[in-house]
Amino acid sequence: MPHRVDEGLAGTLKKVASTLKSAGIPFALGGSFAVYAHGGHSSDHDVDFLLREQDKDQALAELAKVGFRTEQPPEDWLVKVYDEDRMVDLIYRPVETPVTDVTLNDTEQISVEAIYMPVLSATQLMVHKLLSYSQHYCDFATGLPVARSLREQIDWPRVRRETEKSPYAEAFLILLDRLDVVPLRTDEDALANN
Numbered sequence: 001m002p003h004r005v006d007e008g009l010a011g012t013l014k015k016v017a018s019t020l021k022s023a024g025i026p027f028a029l030g031g032s033f034a035v036y037a038h039g040g041h042s043s044d045h046d047v048d049f050l051l052r053e054q055d056k057d058q059a060l061a062e063l064a065k066v067g068f069r070t071e072q073p074p075e076d077w078l079v080k081v082y083d084e085d086r087m088v089d090l091i092y093r094p095v096e097t098p099v100t101d102v103t104l105n106d107t108e109q110i111s112v113e114a115i116y117m118p119v120l121s122a123t124q125l126m127v128h129k130l131l132s133y134s135q136h137y138c139d140f141a142t143g144l145p146v147a148r149s150l151r152e153q154i155d156w157p158r159v160r161r162e163t164e165k166s167p168y169a170e171a172f173l174i175l176l177d178r179l180d181v182v183p184l185r186t187d188e189d190a191l192a193n194n
Helices: 009-021 032-035 054-067 099-106 123-130 144-153 157-162 167-178 188-193
Strands: 027-028 045-050 069-071 078-082 084-092 107-111 115-120
Touching: 009 045, 009 054, 009 078, 009 084, 009 107, 009 115, 027 032, 032 045, 032 107, 032 115, 032 123, 032 144, 045 188, 054 069, 054 078, 084 157, 115 123, 123 157, 123 167, 144 167, 157 167
Parallel strands: 027 115, 045 084
Antiparallel strands: 027 045, 069 078, 078 084, 107 115
């Protein structure tokens, strides 16, 4: 793996994943640890799990049983759990889109810190990263390491289709082209448009 992982956070990640697995709650690892699981590099250092909104209360109850402190913040798209001072986000509506069975099927089973778990696909991770950019938050420095390190695993035509309404995503994709990371248009794009 390309960079070192915070051992405390890794232990917390394992506890959350094993608790959700034991309870039969569908989930997927997202965020920077998912990038790491795919062999990539992320500038963020947090633990994010995606789950369906209908499963959040059961997830909180199961995690509370094993010692996590739970929190329902005012934001209406996630809940949080704490393992001592280590925070984990349980996200049920990333980038204003509900997590569904389709989202949770867009994963790969990967061994993360010796536990097999569903990890969001590199393509979906890139889509979420690009759709998180807005007039309030547009730090391309968080997306560049992800795009560079996972570029061969990402379905770029799909990323372009799913982010086409975002001017921030468009600017990021132009930047990737100008930096010779990923071409703006490929032969696949030309075929898809015919």
